[in-house]
Amino acid sequence: MTGLRADNHLAARQSLAERFHRWSTQAFDLSQCPVRGVLNALGDKWTTLIVMVLSQRAHRFSELQRAIPDISKRMLTQTLRDLERDGLITRRVFPTKPPSVEYALTALGLSLLDPLVNLIAWAEHSQSQIAAARSAFDEAA
């Protein structure tokens, strides 16, 4: 079998090309494509990190703050709201005094973990190549 390795990404290429074509013909407004919303949600500064922490177990607000030390309360609140709004996490308030709030992944949030872990694995596996490429590029300038 020749080209088995070369064809490794063929299915992915065809799948991507097909999707892009469908988007650009159906809804020509690319800014409305379903993926854009998802990708720039994941692309913000804290979303992925929070999802990773919650992938272990439910966390309270202050637990999340301690798990991610350099996040501000403002951004933690806002990112949690967005995740809740998208149905990826739940927010349960316990009417204790002082109140406590627990955040946990929903089934939909859990289903995100599979593609996410693939991407993260790729990032870890590729980081040395990327770093090398950056050094070479920067040195050429």
Place this chain on the structure above:
Amino acid sequence: MTGLRADNHLAARQSLAERFHRWSTQAFDLSQCPVRGVLNALGDKWTTLIVMVLSQRAHRFSELQRAIPDISKRMLTQTLRDLERDGLITRRVFPTKPPSVEYALTALGLSLLDPLVNLIAWAEHSQSQIAAARSAFDEAA
């Protein structure tokens, strides 16, 4: 076998938890973790779209502009530079007159397609649930 479906994402959860723990102990500066760079590169407004277009075949600068009508030259240039710097695409200049430049995915860029298509498939599959969750959330307010 009980819980087969419930354990569906168990491997992903454990994998994520393990990685997060490794990062937060080894390099406590979470902003330096290898994934952050990748995710907020993919999270910007144009990177994913450009990668999708290039997944079909190599494109020239003006072809990319036509394929993605609402990108400005400024952002197209800048995003292409970043992708080149990270070693995900190549930039070949043909000394014709007027000059033409061709952009194409590298092997590393091609290897990104697999995790990327998984994430996009998830986004497409989940978009209706996300939209429903948003409506419900916004209506409650």
Place this chain on the structure above:
DNA sequence: CAGAATCCAATAGGATACTG
């Protein structure tokens, strides 16, 4: 404890005009 509100700095990104 779990936020809400306000203010401010940095960055991203669009529009336009110019160039080899």
Place this chain on the structure above:
DNA sequence: CAGTATCCTATTGGATTCTG
């Protein structure tokens, strides 16, 4: 054709203060 340069606006995100 394939950019570069400049200007300007909008969004992101941090710091701080206040509250039930």
